[in-house]
Amino acid sequence: MNVRSRLDAHVDRYAARTRGMTASEIRALFAVATRPEVISLAGGMPYLSALPMDAVSSVVERLVMERGAVALQYGSAQGDQKLREQICEVMALEGIQADADDVIVTVGSQQALDLVTRIFIDPGDVILAEAPSYVGALSTFASYQAQVVHVEMDDDGLVPDRLRDTIKSLKSAGRRPKFLYTIPNFHNPAGVSLSLERRREVAEICREHDLLILEDNPYGLLGFDEEPMDALYAHAPDRVIYLGTFSKTFAPGFRVGWAVAPHGVREKMVLAAEAAVLCPPVFSQLAVSAYLETEPWKDQIKKYQELYRERRDAMLSALEDMMPPSVTWTKPTGGFYVWLTLPNGLDSKAMLPRAVTARVAYVPGTAFFADGSGSTALRLSYCYPTPERIREGIRRLAGVLEDELEL
């Protein structure tokens, strides 16, 4: 018996696709980062203490007492009709005109990522994704054995010229990407947004090259300054699969997200969803629907915006005050994340155990690349700790970096 088979007796039986399934860096971190003495700037958990729990509780209680026989029953694979209509109202805030028939409700947007990958990707197919990209999407893509090709970003998001170059060089190698995966608003992990100009340009490039776009937008309504920008979907509804979620604007525990897709794609997604989960959880869907109907959900989003703005300010001013001059970072105007770049020679993954010893945690940049790059960067999130804890966390991190730079 070799070492691998002693650890897992079934190791020779797994399907080839499981080779891409490895524990994410975030999972490995969870155990240490949640110790109370560690200030975690690692996780992307919404600050749920800002939710009116009594109101949520009465929504849920009424649901059981008044509509229990429906709410606790199986439901449609595409999702509850009324909730899909309400989702269209939410999306209208970002310039999306869609019909409830175009919407499929999913188990968080994470399931929508899975469904889209499942229906489009054969092993070895190419997916274009920003550099860096969302770790959960990269895990999904890996589990279907996709080849992810990263496209550069800057402070205005994905760089259109780089997108054009990448598509062309793939084409000359006889490769055609299946889709472009992009997070245009308050990017996880980069903390930047795609400018309006670039939205038009990216839509145009994808039209020119007949490329599908997978637009992932969990944070679009959590901007701090202006009205939300129009979604990419609004620029190219015929070639965008749009993903939304109630995880950040309401609560992730309900696991209610959605996708809007061109008719044929949506049909395939519904079939794939039926095979995976029969139907999205009816109880959660009706709870979210009742919440949207009876509670001031737009005010709640404002409350979240104000809370996260204050925390973003705390993080940016702490970084400004305390970071060594060779360190740079992005300046988010919404969402949860700041992307920090270390001076050459420093390795954020190698440094993490020393940071945890100094009682601060972050996510190393390598988690956000499919190709192993990203070691000189790291992701900080400001959504969960209080402003005081954020400042103290940055103080600890700056101390670790100063020690590293002196070595």
Ligand code: PMP
């Ligand atoms: N996409 C992005 C960019 C995210 O940041 C997240 C959550 N961290 C998700 C998708 C998944 O969200 P959910 O499944 O909770 O809707």
